[in-house]
Amino acid sequence: VAVDQAVQGVTAMQARVEALRQLQDKLAQNSDIEDWIAARGLDGATRLWQGISIDAGYEDALEAVLRERLNAVMLNGLDACGNWGDVPPGKLVVAEVGGGVNAEGSAPMPARAMPLARFVTCRDQRLAAALADWLHGAFVVEDLATGLTLRAQLASGAMLVSRDGYLLTRHSLTFHAPDSELHGVLSRQREIEALDADVAGKKDAIDVLRAAAD
Numbered sequence: 782v783a784v785d786q787a788v789q790g791v792t793a794m795q796a797r798v799e800a801l802r803q804l805q806d807k808l809a810q811n812s813d814i815e816d817w818i819a820a821r822g823l824d825g826a827t828r829l830w831q832g833i834s835i836d837a838g839y840e841d842a843l844e845a846v847l848r849e850r851l852n853a854v855m856l857n858g859l860d861a862c863g864n865w866g867d868v869p870p871g872k873l874v875v876a877e878v879g880g881g882v883n884a885e886g887s888a889p890m891p892a893r894a895m896p897l898a899r900f901v902t903c904r905d906q907r908l909a910a911a912l913a914d915w916l917h918g919a920f921v922v923e924d925l926a927t928g929l930t931l932r933a934q935l936a937s938g939a940m941l942v943s944r945d946g947y948l949l950t951r952h953s954l955t956f957h958a959p960d961s962e963l964h965g966v967l968s969r970q971r972e973i974e975a976l977d978a979d980v981a982g983k984k985d986a987i988d989v990l991r992a993a994a995d
């Protein structure tokens with residue numbers, strides 16, 4: 782009985798993983814633009830979201846700052862883009878992998894704010910330079926009210942983002958509306974990885990139970 786219950790639990794988790802993976806795969810199935818990318822031999826290129834992770838609770842903040850760049854196609858260099866001859870049939874970001882992180886000093890940080898980059902882990906170090914560039918001057922605060930209070934402390938070009946995704950500069954506020962395709966991509970990926978690890982552990986436990994029953 783214990784083995785049967787454990788197997789049922791693993792089967793349910795595997796079904797959940799498969800459902801989540803199907804949602805992730807849909808990001809690569811926006812047919813028109815993906816056909817355009819494939820025609821240039823880039824269909825196997827890494828996407829930014831595949832090489833990073835974000836601490837739980839900060840997903841909306843990162844999505845608000847990066848927006849379409851979260852799904853950027855990573856290339857070995859940008860020079861070839863000048864030879865493509867036409868433009869993609871939709872919004873697309875390409876970014877260069879590798880290279881050194883700019884040694885430019887960090888922007889002054891407002892009180893009660895934290896660099897958004899502190900909550901992001903770059904698991905693929907080839908993406909580090911592009912990610913550092915995009916997150917430079919981005920600081921996270923707990924909520925919109927805090928951001929409104931602190932915005933006067935921002936340097937030119939810097940921004941505040943609340944944990945639920947509202948973006949503020951010294952003179953503007955952008956209300957957050959989750960991207961219909963990209964929203965949740967990072968939290969889904971974290972859940973997939975956690976479930977994969979859990980399934981592996983439970984399979985080992987099932988093997989032990991079966992061995993004990995023999």
